[in-house]
Amino acid sequence: MPAYEEELFGPVAAVIPVKDEEAAIAAANDSVFGLGGSILTSDLARGERIAVERIESGSVFVNEVVRSDPRLPFGGVKESGYGRERSSYGIRKFVHQDRLYRLRHHKPITPLEASA
Numbered sequence: 001m002p003a004y005e006e007e008l009f010g011p012v013a014a015v016i017p018v019k020d021e022e023a024a025i026a027a028a029n030d031s032v033f034g035l036g037g038s039i040l041t042s043d044l045a046r047g048e049r050i051a052v053e054r055i056e057s058g059s060v061f062v063n064e065v066v067r068s069d070p071r072l073p074f075g076g077v078k079e080s081g082y083g084r085e086r087s088s089y090g091i092r093k094f095v096h097q098d099r100l101y102r103l104r105h106h107k108p109i110t111p112l113e114a115s116a
Contacts, residue, residue: 007033007080021050029056035076036066 003014018024028037036059041047044062051060058076059066068074075081 004031007035025050025054029054032078033076033080034058034078035080036061036074038062038064038066 001014001016003012004016008014016027018027034057037055037057038061039047039051039055040063047062051062056077058080059074061067
């Protein structure tokens with residue numbers, strides 16, 4: 001089934017019948033991709049535990065659709081990418097910070113102090 005084997009984007013839901021919770025977790029992790037996923041459950045604590053401890057994905061949402069928020073890091077695992085974008089974690093990927101040392105004082109100077 002293409003929806004099971006490919007990385008899909010958009011409002012798509014693949015319904016894959018499984019026997020039990022362990023089989024559902026195995027099916028969710030049986031992918032070379034891992035950008036984001038959702039767990040739908042009536043037991044919120046159980047869904048959060050599974051999301052944190054068992055699912056191999058960059059982001060897992062419990063009773064929500066996959067989405068991004070500029071305040072939170074977002075990115076995938078496996079073949080869905082490396083690293084994070086957005087938030088302070090993501091912006092650091094676009095910044096290169098230099099350091100200058102004064103040998104006389106052995107005190108690090110930040111780039112702003114160096115340009116003054």
